[in-house]
Amino acid sequence: MGLFSKKNSVSVQTVRRLPQYLRVLYDRHAYGRLLVSSTELAEETQVPSIVIKKDLQAVGAPSKMRAGFKVKGTISAIETFLGWDNLNKAFLVGAGHLGAALLGFSGFKNHGLEIVAAFDTHPERVGEEINGIHVYHTAQLKSVIEEKKLQIAILTVPVSAAQGITDTLVACGIKAIWNFAPVKLNVPPGVAVQQEDIASGLAQLCATLKSG
């Protein structure tokens, strides 16, 4: 029960739902609303209101009795919790189809992420600019990471290249990897890997189809 044992135990599922709330909150804030109730958020997100209440309480969102959660304060609470209140410098490795799609998505700045560089090995891609982001050769990873003080890696390379690139990233001191390659990466402790597997969602849809 010491000073450092306070486990900030916000569940994974709660964390995954936060961006949904954020979107509705941004919208309400744009309309000048000061308060929003969990009931209203529930209608908008199709998440049960009781889950929303618990989620928002977990991140310390401010509320007003009988009125709802304070829009601005709740936005701040969520953004602070996720570290989205200031931008992390990110880069992307693998400027293929998916990589280009992510580079073309301008919404990351609302999610605390600023993609400032891309890397690839294909000669026809290196030197290009995609949505204003320069594509370097993968050989320059180390120098560019250090020069630009990059923090978060987005991995959209083929499976065969994923682990090799990862080893390089780890050697460069990268502590967060967002991995879209369908393979589990081997990293030392202290490096966070978030695995995105598009097949998981498809599997869920197919299973629902068969049973429903």
Place this chain on the structure above:
Amino acid sequence: MGLFSKKNSVSVQTVRRLPQYLRVLYDRHAYGRLLVSSTELAEETQVPSIVIKKDLQAVGAPSKMRAGFKVKGTISAIETFLGWDNLNKAFLVGAGHLGAALLGFSGFKNHGLEIVAAFDTHPERVGEEINGIHVYHTAQLKSVIEEKKLQIAILTVPVSAAQGITDTLVACGIKAIWNFAPVKLNVPPGVAVQQEDIASGLAQLCATLKSG
């Protein structure tokens, strides 16, 4: 306990892990292996072996005492469970960055999915072929769906268009929608919607970063 009350209760998390196992199994099968143990699958996927055992038991994977799970039979069990043993005809609405990336991904055929048509409203996209898939105008949705007997919709349109397109899809009798637009869709009972929210994964990564 009647004939129809048998609830095939395979958990969501189990379903989401199945594709991972499938990848390793394909690999081992390609190398001619007949058996694979849960321990080996655990090393490969970083999922605890006991979870793997339970998952595979849940879908009725065949095994051999003291030896492991039968590679071929387990592949069949998973594919059958997910309905990936024969191809579902799918189509994509919204051939923008992300849409094009999905159209360019040829791996869906291993996941029971064959994308046979795309739709968009932009004049410069309509009429194009992306990875051999024709892009129709969205106005033709109904006729093409009926003509080609399409079953699964992949939605990669902007948020503003998502619900409108969904209403059309529902009217066309579509029963499964894989939605990449970050908005909850309103659909009648009986229509399965699988929501993909890229921000959820990013939130998870950021939360890990902050706490780790």
Place this chain on the structure above:
DNA sequence: ATTATATGGATATAAAAATATCTACATTCC
């Protein structure tokens, strides 16, 4: 003032999922 109502907050319960423990059994190795 009084009452009705909708809300966040707190607590309790239930359901889902992960993890641990033990057993039986083939295979391999002496």
Place this chain on the structure above:
DNA sequence: GGAATGTAGATATTTTTATATCCATATAAT
């Protein structure tokens, strides 16, 4: 042949997550 080993299978436990119930309270209607 006998013991050690590594496996699936079954069961039990714990942890996590979701859901339900009740309560105090601030607002609005009467």
